[in-house]
Structures are given as structure tokens and as C-alpha cells.
Amino acid sequence: MSSQPTAVVFAYHNVGVRSIKTLLARGVHIALVVTHEDNPAETIWFESVAALCKEHGIESITPADPKSAELMQRIAAIAPDFIFSFYYRHMLPVDLLALAKRGAYNLHGSLLPKYRGRVPVNWAVFHGETETGATLHEMAAKPDAGKIIAQTAVPILLDDTAYEVFGKLTVAAEQTLWYALPGLISGEYKALENKLSEGSYFGGRKPEDGRIDWSQSAQQVYNLHRAVAPPYPGAFFEQSGHHFIIQKARLSNLPAGNLPTGLHVVDNVALGVCGDGKALRIIELHCDGKPISVNELKQLTGAA
Template identity: 65%
Template sequence: MQAKQRAVVFAYHNVGVRCLKVLLAGGVDVALVVTHQDSTSENIWFESVISLCQTEGVPFITPEHARDDELRAQIAAAKPDLIFSFYYRHMLPESILAIAPAYNMHGSLLPQFRGRAPVNWAVLHGATETGATLHEMTVKPDAGAIVAQTAVPILPDDTAHEVFGKVTVAAEQTLWNILPSLLAGSAPRTLNDLSQGGYFGGRKPEDGRIDWSQPAAQVYNLHRAVAPPYPGAFTDINGRRYVIERARLYKDPLPSLPPGLAVVDNGIFGVCGDGGALAIHSLLADGLPISAAELKANLSASGE
């Protein structure tokens, strides 16, 4: 009988949990998991890698960063045949990648949307599909050869959070399907053509600020890309912050109204530069729900 292959796994987030479960179910000897300390705020919707390790009796550590001689020594001592990274938040240095063949699970169809927050960027750009890609790790992020990938659709009204749920399942399926070949050393490799797609950076809450002069479709994509549980698309009026919680593209144009928030027939709308609009079904003012009547009074008081 062939001996189990040993792995060191860098993992976090829902993808980290699901892919770690795949390795355990696939008979991989997980010698060590490197993860992050759980965040109370993030675990509102993130599953816990630490909790899974405790349940399964898998050794884990939570170093502050990956560029540490002690961490490299711990990984080398585990004598892994393979190294995996599943939504771990730090880049792995060359000194660690040199220990064993290393593979990363990325939340897009590489080479598209390389870098940080790939699901949010895909929704923001109006992409109609994305997915999960397992690829060889190199020092350059998301640049190694593609081993396997699985596509999922992005429907017109999907938020990034909804798409991320699909990508999590796609990551699990991708790893489950390729794992036997990967362990046997027969998994295929496909060129990751870096002339296609592009790199994208991390996103900050301020990136959710709405420019109402943009077309309605573009503003709607911003809303979908950052809708709760992300911080949300927002606009500031007279010192108050209004955050769109739920909205849809409105079927009719509202060209007679200036761009910005408006109340029409007791409904809240976001009017955009092309005359199109978002029908806003739930709006927060300084973190609290606000009705159409309250918004109308606020806008009148501010001269909007």
C-alpha cells in the first residue's frame, strides 16, 4: 500500500475550511496547518479553520506572518510532500516554496482577476462568470501553471457574497476532482497566460463611495460588489452616510431628476448619470434603516 502523502496547509476563511476537509477526506496526512487567529467580526460569516483543526486533531499554528525563520523550520521539520495555500492571507516566501511542491486555490478563473478580492472585482466589472483555480505557487502571485479550475455563473443580480458562496463550492469541487491525480503525480499543467486578465489590489471601505455621475449599470455593479456583509456602497450628504443595503436596477429611466438619492412615489431611488436608476429597497442612514418619508425630509432639509 502506498504511504499517505504528507502536507502542510496554509488555510483561512470558508475556502480554507472546505479544502482542508477535502484533503482529510482524500487521505492526505495533514502534518500541520498554518492559519490566522479568528476574528470575531469576520466570523459572522467566515467558517473557522482553527475550530476544524481542533475537531479533527490536526496540529495548527497562527504566526503573525509567513516570512519567519522559525516558521520555515517548523514546515521543514514536518517533511511535507506537498504544500497547499487555501485563502491564507500572506504571500509565501521562496524559502518556504522551496521545501515542497506548492499549490494555491484562487477565487477566479485564472488568468482573469489575479491578486486580491477576485470575487468582488469580478462583480464590479460586470463579469458573467468566475470560478476557482488550483495552480502551482511561484514567488509572483497567481502566476504559476494552472492545474484545475471550475467555473460558476454570476447572475445579473448576484452580490459578491452570493458569488463567493458559489466559488467556495467550486474550490471544493476543483480540489476533490484533481486530488487523486495530484497525489499520483499525474495532474495536468496548463499555461497561465499572464498577458490575459490583470492584477487587482485589495479593496477598502472607501472604495464603496458612489459616483452618481456614472451609468446606472456601473453603480449597480458597485453595489453588488460591496453589498453587506461587506461595508456597502455609500454616499455622504450633509455629514450623514447613506449605505445601500438592498437594491435592483430600475426598469424605467428617471432623466428628469438630478443624479443622487431621490424619493419618488414613496420609493427610494438612486439616480445615475445616464438617467437610469437603482430602486433602493433598503437604505441605511448612519447604520440605521431609513424610510422613504424620513429620507425625503432629510433631503428637503439639506436642500437636495
């Protein structure tokens, strides 16, 4: 067995960048990186795996289909010790995973078995969780279903947005991988069962899923806002013939009185009144694609 293990890495996003750096720091030779072409329709607020590979002289490719015969042949020729997936957006076929002589591992952004599947950070915030984390696990036929190698938890504070939690998870992912790698490389590690019956699976989210239902409780609406706040598409609603997107908000202590649900201006404060009689204090709001001031909002809503 060579002293320097070889890996093929599937990676994207900040977790991909930090994890590749962690592999290099632990002395893993990365023979090939498979990443994604950036989508011009997507807000690219994260670091580039392709740019990192260029900086380090690592070959990177962006095949549209990770199930292609050409990619299989390429990885088979490398005969890697490990295959890693770090925020890569496609499932990898089992026959590809089998090409890794010493195992195939994925970093997932939740405390498995909770929040298996897509966009786990956004779902955890949406459901009002108070903690989440990063999990390194064996890859299997089902998504996020393999045995657990290591986990690191992070808190979700009351006002944390998904973007803020994702920043914590990027660090947690790096820590999880850093401390797990010596055991993986030496073969001396203990895998834990991933008890799927105790967890949950969630699919992807679309921008339309950010539509606000003001009849819900203020906490539910606030959780939705936090889950999809910028740089994600944002929680939105229509009122008085205009399209609004909440950029920044907090739960309000101001009494909503007997106001109907929806957007109001009370004492020069923009409020989103909810079904439980409580409200969100809206700090930054866009109307029809542009920022709107409280004074402008007063004119729109007819507030005194």
C-alpha cells in the same frame, strides 16, 4: 513513497474549511495548519479554520509572519509531500514552497490568468463579469502566476452580490480540489501554462473604495453595490449632511425624469439617480448607521 501523503496547509475562511475537509476525505494526512488570528475590526461572517482543526485534532498555529525562520524550520522538520494554500492572506516565500517534496499549490478565486491578486470575487463583480471560478495552480514567486492544474467556472447572475458569488466559489473550489487530488497524489496530472499576458492583476480594496459616484451609469453604480454589499462594508454616499449605505438595491425600470443625480423618493420608492438618467431602486438603506424607512427618507429629502 508512503500510501498516505502528508501536507502542511495554509488556510483561512470558508474556502480553507471546505478544502481541509476535502484533503481529509481524499486521505491526505495534514501535519500542520497555518491560519490567521481573526481581526476584531473585521465582520467575521465565515467559518473558522482553527475551530475545524480543533474538531479534527489537527495542530494549528497563527504566526504573524509566514516568512519567519521558526516556521521554516518547523515545516522543514515535517518534510511534507505537499504545501497547500487555501484563502491564506499572505504570499509564501519561495524557499518555503521548496520544502514541499511533491509541490506547493494554491486555490485562487478566479479563472486565472484573469483577476490575479487580491479579492478577485469582488473585482469580478465590480467589472460586470458574467462568470468567474476557482483555479488550483502551482505557487510561484509572483502571486497567482504558477502553472494551472484545474479550474471550475461558475456563473455571475445579473443581481448576484459578491457574497453570493463567493458561496458558489466555495463549492467550485471544493470540486476543483476533489477532482485534481488523485492526479496530484499519483503524480499523473498535466499542468497548463498560466498566460499572464492574457490576464490582469488587482490589489486589495478598502472601505473608502465603496464611495458612490452618482455621475456614473446606473449599471456601474449597481456593479459597485453588488461588489461591496453586506457583509462587506457596502456602497455609500453623503447627501444633505447624512451618511448613507445601500444595503440592498436593484436596477430600476422607473423613469427618473429630469431629476438631478443622487438620492430621491418618487412615488414612495427610494431611487438613486445616475448620470445616464437611469436609476437604482434602493430597497434597504442605512442612514447614519441605522435603517431608514421611505417615509423618514421623504422628510429628509423634502419629497412630497
